[in-house]
């Protein structure tokens with residue numbers, strides 16, 4: 138059985154005290170209704186990673202960073218290394234989120250370097266892929282996804298893939314309230330499994346955890362989770378509200 142994951146990307150929200158407040162509320166809810174079928178991972182801003190990891194020491198919720206730099210260390214003002222992230226207690230990192238691709242011009246080569254560095258440093262990775270509305274309208278969704286996965290996996294051995302999760306996040310669905318329908322999401326998840334089988338072999342398509350992201354809410358989560366190739370969600374906006382996020386986790390408990 139593939140590992141199920143419900144992840145929350147906090148983006149650039151929450152100061153340290155706000156972050157602690159949110160995570161305490163989430164923890165209380167999850168103590169009452171524990172996530173038994175899925176691993177919950179939260180991605181707060183860098184500044185809150187240490188305090189949140191400390192707060193969650195006895196909890197099953199895991200913590201990750203939203204980005205990392207592609208070199209081990211050096212004169213790179215303002216950047217954060219894999220070792221620094223690990224030293225906070227975080228175990229995961231998000232790579233290739235569409236907001237990084239769009240606003241920080243992160244290209245496939247850079248994303249591939251970041252993935253390799255993260256995995257070398259024993260950080261688990263969620264690689265985000267997805268098409269813009271323009272590309273979908275031009276019928277290029279599958280071409281762009283194939284290209285992003287091919288680049289993401291370049292130079293990786295099958296053994297590395299046990300620490301890699303792919304999140305399909307159509308750019309047109311992120312923060313817009315327009316979710317892909319369960320069928321649209323399922324079609325691309327199934328395609329991702331075909332790509333993995335073709336690129337890696339060894340039944341990797343069936344082994345890898347694949348998440349859907351893009352306006353996931355308590356109301357649409359169960360429909361997405363009931364699809365055979367969707368193993369969970371990467372949640373943005375709704376994860377900033379502990380009630381909504383825990384309801385999404387509960388939808389997983391009922392559906393997985």
Ligand code: PEP
Pocket residue numbers: 146148306310311312313314350351352353371372373374375
């Ligand atoms: C995200 O940031 O990865 C995301 C999916 O955001 P939202 O849920 O707000 O669309």
